[in-house]
Amino acid sequence: MFANPTHTVGISQRVVATLVASAVLLTSIGFYNIAQAANLTNVSDLLSDSDLSAASNHTITATIPAGSPGVTTGQTITVTFPAGFNLTGVGFADIDFAINGSEQTLAASASGATWGAAIAGQVLTLSSGTGTVTAGQTIRIRVGTNAVTGGTGTQQIDNPATAGSYELRITAGTADSGRTRVAIIRNVLVSAIVDTTFTFTITGVATSTVINGAPATTGSTSPTAINFARIAANTDEVMGQRLNVTTNAIAGFTVTVAQDANLLSSTGADIDSFSNGTNVNTPTTWSNPTNNIAQENTWGHWGLTSDDDLNTNEFGTALYVAASTTPRAIFQHNGPADGITNNIGSTSVAYRIRITSLQEAADDYNTTLTYVATPTF
Secondary structure, X not given: OOOOOOOOOOHHHHHHHHHHHHHHHHHHHOOOOOOOOEEOEEEEEEEOOOOOOOEEOEEEEEEOOOOOOOEOOOOEEEXXXXXXXXOOOOOHHHEEEEEOOEEOOEEOOOEOOEEEEEEEOOEEEEEOOOOOEOOOXXXXXXXXXXXXXXXXXXXXXXXXXXXXXXXXXXXXXXXXXXXXXXXXXXOOOOOOOOOOOEEEEEEEOOOOOOOOOOOOOOOOOXXXXXXXXXXXXXXXXXXXXXXXXXXXXXXXXXXXXXXXXXXXXXXXXXXXXXXXOOOOOOOEEOOOOOOOOOOHHHOEEEEEEEOOOOOOOOOOOOEEEEOOOOOEEEEEEOOOEEOOOEOOOEEEEEEEEEEOOOOOOOOOOEOOEEEEEEEOO
16 A cells, blocks of 8 residues: 655645735735815805895805825816805906915916816816815815905805705815705894984083183073173173084084074164174184174174084184074084083084164163974974
8 A cells, every 4th residue: 555645734835825816816806095075064054145146145154084195286176156156257366276275376277276167057067287185274265256366356246035944065186075955044134123213302501601602601501592682892701502412313403593583672663683684604713893883783792603513614713604494503513412512412502692872772672583403303
């Protein structure tokens, strides 16, 4: 009989056999590719207006995930807007593109470091020349009048006419993509009513009060009476009143004053208006009556001044106009007033009389002043 020889297989031979088997297996099923597509992170689209059919700016942001190859030279970033969004007229001048906050130069087509930006249908495409976006970097795309790099955009994207939730798709290079949504919904109309307010009050002024640089008041007044009492020749007599307005009128108010006639007595004598009866309407420096025996209107006159900083025809310090039958603005403001603050809600007006020795005697000189306060809402 013949005996079969026994063969011992060494460790090195077993390793070779394993490698050969593995090679055969990999050849049969192909190599496994460990580079996988990933989701973009922090994907969002901020609208400036979410109303139906409204023209809106878009601010789109996304971050390239860790381990991603990102966007390499010659690749693209795309944003696909859902049907209903109208991108007509949007061009590269209406688009800003930034990488990690660094603004990129855009043109209609890519060239070197300049990115191309174009719209075709619902798709916005940013094309790289030599530019890249790497893992961990954040991209930001602005579309509309919020695009301000190299000039301000003029064309916005029109929202859909139907309310709803709409999904945008974003790709970055060949490996990464992401989605986000925006809600299109009707704006909310908020309405309210604020009642009009307007109060006008007159208060008296005490003796020795200086108003607009005029001589101090020589007597006191009440809200309804200015009593010069006995007037001495060649002596200034000054009286005043305080005016207060409270209102919420958007365009403010005007207060005017007018006399119903010169200061008249029952005898027919009068104390004329400043100056010498000429009815001065442009604020001017006070002058005394000239006391011409042949002209009765030079024997005495009276006028007024206001310390308000009027919007027009300013008085200026110690300047006067006539007390006239034509209403004269003495207090104005162009907005709401609090009834307290000088030149806004409060002012003072002074009335000044001076006579000569020729002014006719009478104990009942009088006239009526009419204040009219008019708000503009």
